[in-house]
Amino acid sequence: SLCGSAPTLSTVCGFDHVAYSKSSDGYYLSINGQRMEDPVFICEVLESYFKSGCLLCDSQVESWRRIGEEYCNQDFTVPVGVKCNPNSVDLLRKAGRKILLQSSANASKLDQLTSKSQSLKEELDIKYSSASDSFSLAVPGMFLLCCAFMCPCFRAKRREAIEHNVLDRHLNSNSTSSVEVSSASERIPATPLRIPPSPSRFSLSPQLTRIGSVHLGINQIIKATRNFSPSLKLGEGGFGAVYRAVLPDGQVVAIKRAKQEQIPALRDEFSNEVELLAKVEHRNLVRLLGYTDKGNERIIITEYVPNGTLREHLDGHHGKILDFNQRLEIAIDVAHALTYLHLYAEKTIIHRDVKSSNILLTESYRAKVSDFGFARTGPTDTEQTHISTKVKGTAGYLDPEYLRTYQLTPKSDVFSFGILLIEIFSGRRPVELRREKDERITVRWAFKKYNEGNLRDILDPLMEEVIDEQVLGNILSLAFECVAPTRADRPDMKEVGEQLWEIRKEIGKSLRRA
């Protein structure tokens, strides 16, 4: 069978190091040390190999063809005139250049960006155990970095995993969960800039017991939440369940209780959230009021934000649909919150998990950024441009450069914000696997529409207003700047906030003129 012969399925076709390995859960492909898993682009890329002539050089071409047939349900016929090309890297590069000439520089950047972030997104969705035996093949990086293959023999199992992890997460549930790539810290990124993981995650200090304005013992918390009554449960995230509670003085708070079974593993996350929340005070950030770190309980008490999450509103779960101005105000609020974290908090704070389910809304539709479970303090030393750390965050919002290098900077939040901005105005989640193939990656789909001049197609169809195309264009081009594949090309959060503010001012002026 194909899988039986899989370890001999080796191709030399370029310069990237690609390992086809076996682990306890089946076969997988990794490129330059990165495990890859991408059901969306897999067939596109396979096709591109055939078209380039790359796979034709491979004695295993028949096996590859069978993968195409079985996995993609497609017959990858080789285009007439294409011959085995051992230098297909050049060929692919030329193809790349042609694309570059055809579209704007941004278009090509975005192409790389979306494909990379998508493949890595999938990688994040499924955690693997480490590989046992492996072999290598080399293929053109430009395409392969974007994508991955699957052996048909592990297809069924993989599909199950993908369906479970990705479809459930993105389609069947209303929230997108945060994940951690636990193997990341073990990998050596290909960068001379890498520094050892920073010990800057400071531990709980005695002063912290004095933080916040709410001091409750565990018994008082049990009373306030009616023994963590399911009827008071607001939701559940990676850290644990969140309850609404009324304190004896009438104050309404949110109580976040760590999952019992995960307390040892959550210790870092708990202290992280507490310490960071304790240091921030901004009207667009959820305020920490108190915490309990006793015995077998880890509990955080925060300000209660009464109007649900941004994602729920985009899904129409709260009845009224957010109008254009409300969406713009929400985007500005989030930009302000992140600017504060990056620039004005006691230390640079990188949120690392900016997403629509972490944006809570007040009754007047002002946004508050919550969930600091993954937040990290940024570089402390002015010489230092980044910190190196495990990759954490949520699939679809993750900065591809951070994924590749494990170097975290505030620009990773800028990337997530760009994805969020498109989500806010399109209503679409970053990844929607139930859509047509070319619409699944929202940022890619939006960029195509934008380039074709069909800006209005991007707008959330639930919004009934007619939006000025110039305004919409300005918002979208800002979002595309934020999601530039390299952080150097992204604006910082302060500039983003200022640009959004300008856009709002322009809207005000044109309304006055009308």
Ligand SMILES: Nc1ncnc2c1ncn2[C@@H]1O[C@H](COP(=O)(O)OP(=O)(O)OP(=O)(O)O)[C@@H](O)[C@H]1O
């Ligand atoms: N301060 C709050 N006020 C009101 N509701 C809240 C508050 N904090 C959280 N919630 C509700 O509880 C839910 C779970 O929140 P939590 O921050 O634990 O997880 P999440 O962001 O949905 O997921 P993950 O932990 O995977 O990022 C939220 O979706 C929201 O509905």
